[in-house]
Amino acid sequence: MTHMLTRCLALVLLLITGLSGGCALKYDAGEAFDPEVRTIAVATFENRTFLREIEQDLARALIAEVQKRTPYRITTPAAADTILQGTVVSADRVQLSRVSGVGVPQELELRVAVDFEWRDLRDGNQRASVAGLRDAGRQVATQPAGERLDVARNTVAENLARKIVSEMRSDW
Structure with missing residues (x-):
């Protein structure tokens, strides 16, 4: 009987430890944003590349990501506590594959790099800054998919927005 009771207690302890560990991991993995910041302005990034409209795609993606993941x-800019601004510094299309026998590009990858800064407008201090943040989006250019460049551009803008908002988290 004592052997059975010991096994039951061990199982209960194991379950409690597992549950509390799971809760702790979930809590630690959560995103923490500075509660002193209430508002943010998202500026359209300057675009130093020949890739048109990536700056507008990035601004839209950033606004959506800030609204989804932060309390801000x-x-x-006139009414904001902080401002998020930056520059699209490079954009390259790389051919990944071509249609066999024809040489026409089949799959392309759009690689984009940005520099950004998140600045506090109340005191002028820099809250976060990253140079050369990179991501990529793919496009299947040939039929039957026949995707336009917009597909890759939107993908890379959304991916960069997620990365930028992750950089805005508090380190505490």
Whole structure:
């Protein structure tokens, strides 16, 4: 009987330890944003590349990502506590594959790099800054998919927005 009771207690302890460990991991993995910041302005990034409209795609993706993952409210620079701004510094299309026998590009990858800064407008201090943040999006250029460059551009903008918002987390 004592052997059975010992096994039951060990199982209960194992379950409790496992559950509390799971909760702790979930809590630690959660995103923490500075509660002193209430509002943010998202500026359209400067675009130093020949890739048109990536700066607008990135601005839209950043606004959506900030609204989805942070407690911050989007507003104008005049009314904001902070501003997120940056520059698209490079954009390259790389051919990954071609249609056999024809040489026409089949799959392309759009590689984009940005520099960004998140600045506190109340005191002028820099809250976060990253140079050369990179991501890529793919496009199947041939039929039957026949995707336009917009597909890759939107993918890379959304991926970069996720990375930028992750950089805005508090380190505490």
